[in-house]
Amino acid sequence: MNNNDYKIYSGRLNLRLTGFRNAFADFITKKAVIDESSINKIREYSEKGHVVYCSYQSSNYALLFLYKLLKRNEINPPEFALEYNPFLLQKPGFIYKRFKRLLKKVFLRKKYKDAFESGYLENLIRNNKPVLFPLLSQKFFLKRYLEKKYDSLVFFIELQHKTEKPIFLFPHIIFWNRNPERSSKILKFSPTGNMGIIRGLLNSATPSYATIIDPVNLKEFISKYPPESSFVTALRLRDELLNLYHTEKRIVLGPVLRSKSEMMEMVLYHKNVLNCIDEISKDNPKKMRKSKQRAYRYYNEIAADFRIGYVKIFELICDWMFKKIFSGMEYDAASLESIRESSRKGPLVFVPCHRSHMDYIILSYVFYKNRITPPHVAAGANLSFFPIGKIFRHSGAFFLRRSFKGLDLYPVVFRQYMKTLVHESFPLEYFIEGGRTRTGRLVLPKFGITNYLIEAVDEGYSEDLFFVPISINYDRVLEENSYVKELKGKDKKKESVGGVLKSLKVLTRDYGKVYLNVGEIFSLKDIEEKTDVAKRSRAIGDKIIRRINRAVPINPVSLVTAAMLILSKKGFDKQTLEAATLRLYIFFETKKISFAADISDKSMLPKQISRIIKMYLKDFIIEEVKMDENQALEGVYILREESRAAIAFYKNTISHHCLDISMLSCSLIMCSRQTDMTKENLKNNFFSLFELLENEFVLEESLHDFDKIYSDYLLNYFQTDGVVRVEDDKIEIIDSMMPRITEYARFISDIFESYYIVFKLLKTIGRKTITKKDLVLEIRKFGMKQYITDQVSVPESLSAANYNSALKKAARMGAVEEEYKSKRYSVIHKRSVENLEHVLKVLSDIVNI
Numbered sequence: 034m035n036n037n038d039y040k041i042y043s044g045r046l047n048l049r050l051t052g053f054r055n056a057f058a059d060f061i062t063k064k065a066v067i068d069e070s071s072i073n074k075i076r077e078y079s080e081k082g083h084v085v086y087c088s089y090q091s092s093n094y095a096l097l098f099l100y101k102l103l104k105r106n107e108i109n110p111p112e113f114a115l116e117y118n119p120f121l122l123q124k125p126g127f128i129y130k131r132f133k134r135l136l137k138k139v140f141l142r143k144k145y146k147d148a149f150e151s152g153y154l155e156n157l158i159r160n161n162k163p164v165l166f167p168l169l170s171q172k173f174f175l176k177r178y179l180e181k182k183y184d185s186l187v188f189f190i191e192l193q194h195k196t197e198k199p200i201f202l203f204p205h206i207i208f209w210n211r212n213p214e215r216s217s218k219i220l221k222f223s224p225t226g227n228m229g230i231i232r233g234l235l236n237s238a239t240p241s242y243a244t245i246i247d248p249v250n251l252k253e254f255i256s257k258y259p260p261e262s263s264f265v266t267a268l269r270l271r272d273e274l275l276n277l278y279h280t281e282k283r284i285v286l287g288p289v290l291r292s293k294s295e296m297m298e299m300v301l302y303h304k305n306v307l308n309c310i311d312e313i314s315k316d317n318p319k320k321m322r323k324s325k326q327r328a329y330r331y332y333n334e335i336a337a338d339f340r341i342g343y344v345k346i347f348e349l350i351c352d353w354m355f356k357k358i359f360s361g362m363e364y365d366a367a368s369l370e371s372i373r374e375s376s377r378k379g380p381l382v383f384v385p386c387h388r389s390h391m392d393y394i395i396l397s398y399v400f401y402k403n404r405i406t407p408p409h410v411a412a413g414a415n416l417s418f419f420p421i422g423k424i425f426r427h428s429g430a431f432f433l434r435r436s437f438k439g440l441d442l443y444p445v446v447f448r449q450y451m452k453t454l455v456h457e458s459f460p461l462e463y464f465i466e467g468g469r470t471r472t473g474r475l476v477l478p479k480f481g482i483t484n485y486l487i488e489a490v491d492e493g494y495s496e497d498l499f500f501v502p503i504s505i506n507y508d509r510v511l512e513e514n515s516y517v518k519e520l521k522g523k524d525k526k527k528e529s530v531g532g533v534l535k536s537l538k539v540l541t542r543d544y545g546k547v548y549l550n551v552g553e554i555f556s557l558k559d560i561e562e563k564t565d566v567a568k569r570s571r572a573i574g575d576k577i578i579r580r581i582n583r584a585v586p587i588n589p590v591s592l593v594t595a596a597m598l599i600l601s602k603k604g605f606d607k608q609t610l611e612a613a614t615l616r617l618y619i620f621f622e623t624k625k626i627s628f629a630a631d632i633s634d635k636s637m638l639p640k641q642i643s644r645i646i647k648m649y650l651k652d653f654i655i656e657e658v659k660m661d662e663n664q665a666l667e668g669v670y671i672l673r674e675e676s677r678a679a680i681a682f683y684k685n686t687i688s689h690h691c692l693d694i695s696m697l698s699c700s701l702i703m704c705s706r707q708t709d710m711t712k713e714n715l716k717n718n719f720f721s722l723f724e725l726l727e728n729e730f731v732l733e734e735s736l737h738d739f740d741k742i743y744s745d746y747l748l749n750y751f752q753t754d755g756v757v758r759v760e761d762d763k764i765e766i767i768d769s770m771m772p773r774i775t776e777y778a779r780f781i782s783d784i785f786e787s788y789y790i791v792f793k794l795l796k797t798i799g800r801k802t803i804t805k806k807d808l809v810l811e812i813r814k815f816g817m818k819q820y821i822t823d824q825v826s827v828p829e830s831l832s833a834a835n836y837n838s839a840l841k842k843a844a845r846m847g848a849v850e851e852e853y854k855s856k857r858y859s860v861i862h863k864r865s866v867e868n869l870e871h872v873l874k875v876l877s878d879i880v881n882i
Contacts, residue, residue: 041130042148044114046100046122054121058101061094064240067102068404070370071245075108075203078248082199084163085189086111087249089206089278091167092227097121098207099165102243111165113148113157115185149188158192158200168204168274186267189251194263199252202270204277207243211404212341213290214282225282242404244285246277280377287406288458293338300336300449301328309445324442331446334417335431337409343427344401351398357540358511359547362399363586363630368551369403375499375554376405380458382486383408384577385503386475387464388686389510390416391547396462396503397428399549409454411463411482435468437481451485456494461486465577471516472834473685474729475581478574487569490557500573502552502580506686508545508590517679520832522813548588548629552580578731582689587621588629589641595684597655597672599779602826604658607646607668613776614638626690646670654680674828681783681829688780693736694746696722698777699785701747701757703878705766712743712762721875722785728838729784775882779827782882786825787835788842789876790816795848795860796869802859805851812836826881846872 050058075084088095096119103110120128137143148154157164166185193200210224254273255266291299300306306328314321355362375381385392393416397407412430416422422432431454437444454461465483466476486498510516555576557569564572596613597605605613618635621628632641649655654676658666688695700718704710716739723736735741747764751757756770766774794815803811816831840858843849846868850859 041134042113042153043118043131044148045127046110046112046114046119047124048112058097062098062101065098065102065242067106067243071243072106072108074245074248078201082201083158083161085158085200085202086163086165087202087204087274088165088167089169089204089225090227091116091170092229093117093119093121094228094230095207096165099205099243109163111163113154113164115164115166116170155192159196168271184267186270187263190255190263190266190270193251193255199250201248201250202274203248204246204274205243206278206281207241208285209241211286213286215290216292216295224286244281246281249273283458284373284376284406285404287460290339291457296336296453297332299453300446301332303449305449306445309442313441327442328446331443332450335433335447335450337429337431338426339409339429340427343424344407347424347428348398348401351394354540358542358544360543360545362547362549364399364549365551369405371551371554372405372501375501376460379497379499379556380455380495381460381499381501383460383462383501383503384465385462385505386581387466387469388473388505389469389507389512391511392505393430395505395547395549406460408460408462411461448485448488451482452489452492452494455486455489455498465574471519472832473682474688475578475731477728477731478578480570480574483570483573487557498557499554500556500577501554502577502584504550504552504581504584506548506585506588508588510682511544513679513682516682520678520834522809522833545590546588546629548586550584550586552584575731579733585686585690586627586629587632587687589632590645591683591687592617592632593642593645594680595687595780598677598681598684599776601672604669604671607642611639611642614642621690624690677827678829678832684780689730691777691780692730693742695777695780697742697746698774699782699879701766701774702778702882704764706878710764712764715764725785725788725842725872728841778882782879783827783830783832784835785876786827786830786880787832788839789873789880790819790825790830791836791839791843792869792873792876795843796873798860800860802857804857808858809833809836824881
């Protein structure tokens, strides 16, 4: 065999494209990308071992596509492609030599060694030249199936046995589009299938992208199993590579979509639904017919009808809208990779906090932009009105009523629909708080949907579920004004087309940035290893809320607003605000809380403080102090009384981060108003407040450790800064430093003032039965009177949300009893007068600070 014959193999690739072929490759890949993480993987592992690309597509068009994307990103493309006839990537002269060689084989019966036998392929790999082979080549399947020596995987496994450096198999997929695969489709074409030149030209207007899955270290893979034949190892490896392929497709495209009729059959013909209908109808044909009609109607009311066309249009609308109302979105690309990694292990359940209606949109938008399948979202039935409901439904939303009370069949249909979604491996999203928070603090978890998901796993619809806590925060929420009205007791306005049209005025202003952070992901099995079966829902809910709280970053608006509100009841000057903001910053920095990019360094604070002052002046939240009509007192501002409740929302979004020091500060103030300032009294006060907050926060376990809090914050923080003196557990507050303690106390003092209002009223009104509506009205009137007469100090304590939490606490103490059917309260505090007196005494020492 001469030297020229030795080099003429059909899979050899030209390392430089020119002329028409280069122009053609540029044209078909003009809108295509390969993600940055894929490029980084290739660069990282190419230094550790030999690179072999494993393609799930076997067309020459796909090979050209990948080749061009790698070259564009300055990555060495493969020099050899097994099982391809890549004419587009070969020089005319080389093609001519191949043709001559073919003629000699046919007519002269001349025999040539292939790239395996000649050692050519082995030499390429040993010399660190990338090569490529297809895993799913239909054309060459029979040859590989009949003769093991042509099996590429067998070859690479045997080569790895002879090679010290590891061979890395890089599985890669080209997604020609983002259209989900459907179970029933007349003209079937997979978004990851083989693409010919004609179809490829038609597809070139659609953005395509390639991705590299995490490489398989062949050396490590072989070592995982006992010694066995290369063929058996190749079978194992093929299964693993195919699993990676199907998992990656599910992450990007979602599961195979069933038609609406198929889903309806699966839900309404399930024994759980049919058994419920049988119980209701009791063998009465008319009742059975009506029950089935209701089940059909309920299904249509609930079910999503996902259509990728709506999602693509939705993306374009969001691109335009978000540029109008937000100045940017911050999220961590690494956290999205953690989502991808978890989705390879099982179905995902996204559980974001709920601060705004924008939460629905933002999460799906960010996922779609980052090539993660948007989840099916459990949305309130109040959002199902036309046309918003139709758009949401086709974008993956399914709807549930706020209450299932008095309904027998509806909850069964809804529960079975959710179980079917779990079985089909759809990513899901629901809001564990039930509704949006009006205060900025996370609402305590509700357990309805969580129970349905647990049932789904218990009944075998899935082996496990992975919960993804997500924090979504805003510089300013769109609903800011409506939340203030609701906190003052006004009824929530029903969502409608008119409301949507009115809300279009939000497009005329900038609401700042959005911050999306992913908390630590955990699975249902993780919970079951540590929790009793009966307590799983509570454990899941608490863990989600805590992990969302931990993921909340400190953004400029929340930090500066908190400093404004804790400084003074009336106003502030800029210099004092800057000092207070810096103190808070250093405190959060010490606790290792993450900061938004705009305040990633404390040197950025002055610029952000000036920006926020300017923003609040524009919105009439603060005003400059004026000496007269023509002259302002520079750098001194009044914080408008009616605006405090509006911006308290932003302070409350980070209040949980300093709950430990805030409770300690409140306890110190209580001690200062009592007789003896000792560690023991401080501890008693601390846990008195701790007990009151059970309806406001899912409290961290660390808050039970008073000795650590005492050491960290009283001894090592307040004492070090000269705020207190401690000798033999005797505590003395330095008079001039009392404002420092008050600042931290004011993070949560409005909650205690709200509770004070409710408990004082309950003690005042005596034993009576009163409707819930009338009782809330009485509380609001009494609260306003307390504020006007300076019994409580801040207007944000006049909060309907806080009042409701206080009533729940009163019910637990036996001071009131709620009659759910009649929506009435029996005020029966005489049975618990001692409890009321104790709570009022605790609260009276902390209000009006």
